[in-house]
Amino acid sequence: MPHPEPEEPREPTDKKVRFDELAVRLEGLLTDEHIFTERHITSDVLTARLGANSKYLAEAIRRCGYASFYDMISQHRVRYAISLIHQYPDRLLADISDQSGFSSQASMAKAFKSQGKGTPSSYRS
Numbered sequence: 001m002p003h004p005e006p007e008e009p010r011e012p013t014d015k016k017v018r019f020d021e022l023a024v025r026l027e028g029l030l031t032d033e034h035i036f037t038e039r040h041i042t043s044d045v046l047t048a049r050l051g052a053n054s055k056y057l058a059e060a061i062r063r064c065g066y067a068s069f070y071d072m073i074s075q076h077r078v079r080y081a082i083s084l085i086h087q088y089p090d091r092l093l094a095d096i097s098d099q100s101g102f103s104s105q106a107s108m109a110k111a112f113k114s115q116g117k118g119t120p121s122s123y124r125s
Contacts, residue, residue: 006106006123016089019056019059019060019063020063022050023058023060023064024058026046026050026057027064029046029049033079034076034080035049036072036073036076036077036080036101037077037080037100039101039102039103040078041073041101043058043069045065047110056106073113074111074114074115077100077102078100078108078117080099080100081096081097081099081100081108081112082103082120082123085120085124093105093108096108097120105120109118
């Protein structure tokens with residue numbers, strides 16, 4: 001008679017709900033408030049805004065599909081920069097970089113490259 005597969009340990013429901021709620025609030029800060037455009041955003045600032053601790057924030061970030069805090073911020077900045085480039089094709093890339101939260105145009109170019117997006121200027125229509 002075959003032995004049943006052992007069940008993986010499940011996290012307590014209240015803990016899962018807290019992570020889910022934190023992930024929803026995090027996505028709200030990213031998509032609605034564009035917190036990633038703040039040039040000096042840190043995980044400590046985000047933790048304080050969410051009223052969470054750093055371990056919970058790191059887990060919520062992971063559950064949202066990002067490798068790290070930096071990866072999450074960088075992905076959002078690049079997507080936002082691409083949308084601005086399409087929306088305002090005549091705007092200087094230095095201005096788009098600033099509006100997207102990058103510290104410089106060079107750091108924006110580096111983020112595009114690290115995400116396999118080519119160069120920012122390649123998104124001009």
